[in-house]
Amino acid sequence: MEQKVMSQMNLPSLGIAVRTLFTGYLLVMGIGILMSLAQILLTHGMADGKIGVSVDDVVYSYHGNRNSSKLEVKLNGSMKDKANDESRARLVKWAREGAPLEHWKKEIQPIFAENCVQCHANIPGLPSFTEYEATAEVAKTDMGASVDSLTRVSHIHLFGIAFIFIFVGYIFSLAVGFNEKIKAVIIAIPFGFLIIDISSWWITSVFPGFAWFTIIGGFGYMFAFAIMWFTSMYQMWILPRNGKTYDINEWTDKRD
Ligand code: HEC
Numbered sequence: 001m002e003q004k005v006m007s008q009m010n011l012p013s014l015g016i017a018v019r020t021l022f023t024g025y026l027l028v029m030g031i032g033i034l035m036s037l038a039q040i041l042l043t044h045g046m047a048d049g050k051i052g053v054s055v056d057d058v059v060y061s062y063h064g065n066r067n068s069s070k071l072e073v074k075l076n077g078s079m080k081d082k083a084n085d086e087s088r089a090r091l092v093k094w095a096r097e098g099a100p101l102e103h104w105k106k107e108i109q110p111i112f113a114e115n116c117v118q119c120h121a122n123i124p125g126l127p128s129f130t131e132y133e134a135t136a137e138v139a140k141t142d143m144g145a146s147v148d149s150l151t152r153v154s155h156i157h158l159f160g161i162a163f164i165f166i167f168v169g170y171i172f173s174l175a176v177g178f179n180e181k182i183k184a185v186i187i188a189i190p191f192g193f194l195i196i197d198i199s200s201w202w203i204t205s206v207f208p209g210f211a212w213f214t215i216i217g218g219f220g221y222m223f224a225f226a227i228m229w230f231t232s233m234y235q236m237w238i239l240p241r242n243g244k245t246y247d248i249n250e251w252t253d254k255r256d
Contacts, residue, residue, distance in 0.1 A: 009174060010174050010175070010176045010235075011171070011174045011175050011176065011232060011235035011236050011239070012176060012235050012236070012239040012240045013240070014174075014236060019236050019237075022171050022232065022236065023233070023236060023237075025167060025171070026168070026171065026229055026232060026233060029164055029167075029168060029225075029229075030229060032164070033222065033225055037222075040053060040218070041053060043061075044057045044058065044061045045057055046077075046078055048060050048065075048073065048077065050077060050078075051078075053215070055211045055212060055215065056211075058204060058211035058214045058215060059204065059208040059211045060073065060142070060144070061144065061145065062144050062145045062150075062201050062204040062205045062211070062214070063144040063204055063205055063206070063207075063208040063211070064141075064142035064143040064144030064145075065142045066141060066142065066143065067141075068141070068142060069095045069096075069138065069139050069140055069141055069142050070138045070139075070142050071091060071092070071095045071135075071138045071139045072092050072095050072096070073142070075088045075091060075092055076088075079116075082115050082116060083111065083114075083115040083116070087111045087114075087115060090107070090108070090111060091108065091111060091112075094107075094108050094139065095139035095140075098140070099135070099136040099139040099140060101132060101136075104132050104135075108135075109130075109132075112129040112130075112135065113129075113130075116129050117129050117130055144205050145201065145205050150201055150202060150205060153201070154198050154201065154202075157194070157197075157198060158194065158198060161190070161194050161221070162191065162194065165190045165191060165194075165221070165225075168190075168225060168228050168229065168232075169187040169190070169228065171228070171232045172186065172187060172227075172228035172231060172232050173187060174232075175231050175232060175235050176235060176239075186224055186227055186228065187228075189220060189221065189223070189224035190220070190221040190224045190225065192220070193216075193217045193218075193220030193221045193224070194217070194221060196213055196216065196217040196220070197213075197214060197217025197218060197220075197221070198217075199213075200213035200214040200217055201214060
């Protein structure tokens with residue numbers, strides 16, 4: 001049995017105004033997704049001190065590295081070339097001792113002053129190493145993300161990403177030539193993975209073994225985004241050129 005799909009409009013037959021609106025939105029969202037990838041690489045990607053996102057990065061970001069401190073991890077990672085071995089060893093020792101204040105002024109501050117503060121006092125967003133308090137914060141045992149920061153980042157993500165995908169999904173829902181059920185699955189994927197992604201941050205902050213789910217969740221909605229983005233763009237701009245018309249009666253959803 002063939003059933004007609006009752007759809008008000010479809011992508012290939014959109015008028016130029018709506019098509020422009022959808023395209024503008026998709027272009028901006030596409031750039032946004034690329035920016036968010038870059039942001040992940042720059043922040044979480046460097047959490048274990050090595051370039052590229054790995055499971056360790058996720059563990060360090062959310063669970064922390066509980067036998068170490070951020071200072072120690074960085075001094076063995078991306079900040080390794082910023083000071084000689086002797087100075088680095090001294091800073092690591094200080095961090096492991098619990099960043100005692102009595103060594104700060106005479107012994108430790110000068111090492112930071114000589115090697116680090118040209119950036120870590122002047123570049124916004126980096127912890128400043130001119131004051132004891134801020135430095136001790138980086139030197140203490142790394143417990144990962146706090147409940148505070150997790151709640152903040154979670155709610156921003158849930159609202160923000162759902163908002164992106166309601167429109168991306170709506171535009172894709174007007175695509176022709178897809179089985180309606182497959183379409184529905186593709187539309188559901190990002191919402192499902194969003195929940196997996198956010199839950200995995202919380203679970204990883206307690207059980208580091210769940211870091212994989214954060215990576216799987218991230219890939220899940222990138223993947224669904226890519227399918228919807230390219231399909232929508234193709235059907236709005238390339239498909240109409242073949243001269244066919246795509247009225248609502250022509251495309252049918254084949255079901256048994
Ligand atoms: C040339 C500039 C520069 C110098 C010099 C420098 N850093 Fe950094 N530091 C950065 C940048 C950029 C980042 C952020 C990227 C990253 O995490 O690798 C960073 C990040 C860090 C972080 C992680 C901060 C956080 O909250 O995630 C620590 C810890 C750190 N640096 C320690 C040091 C120490 C210790 C020194 C001196 C021995 C030093 N840095 C010297 C530029 C610098």
